[in-house]
Amino acid sequence: MEHRHHFKIGDRVVFCNTAAHAQCPRWYPPAGTVGRVVQVGTGTVRVQWPAGSTGGNGRWYAPLCEVAPCRGRVRHALAAALCRLRKRGAA
Numbered sequence: 001m002e003h004r005h006h007f008k009i010g011d012r013v014v015f016c017n018t019a020a021h022a023q024c025p026r027w028y029p030p031a032g033t034v035g036r037v038v039q040v041g042t043g044t045v046r047v048q049w050p051a052g053s054t055g056g057n058g059r060w061y062a063p064l065c066e067v068a069p070c071r072g073r074v075r076h077a078l079a080a081a082l083c084r085l086r087k088r089g090a091a
Contacts, residue, residue: 013037015035016067047059
């Protein structure tokens with residue numbers, strides 16, 4: 001699957017997978033959580049998530065299909081709505 005967004009270090013991203021946190025809360029934050037890209041890989045980005053939203057030091061890899069770009073100030077509810085739209089292909 002091709003992804004339209006190309007991220008770079010320092011970009012803000014929002015996590016969009018609602019099921020991943022329930023399955024692996026150590027690695028994945030709740031959907032709608034905004035973090036900062038610290039490393040870019042092939043098909044993944046490593047993101048620094050806010051303290052307490054994941055386990056360990058909060059730096060975990062996420063597949064590109066699980067994150068969306070986040071520009072400006074985004075509240076949790078708005079970020080979650082953006083994720084839902086992205087999943088439907090509207091965003």
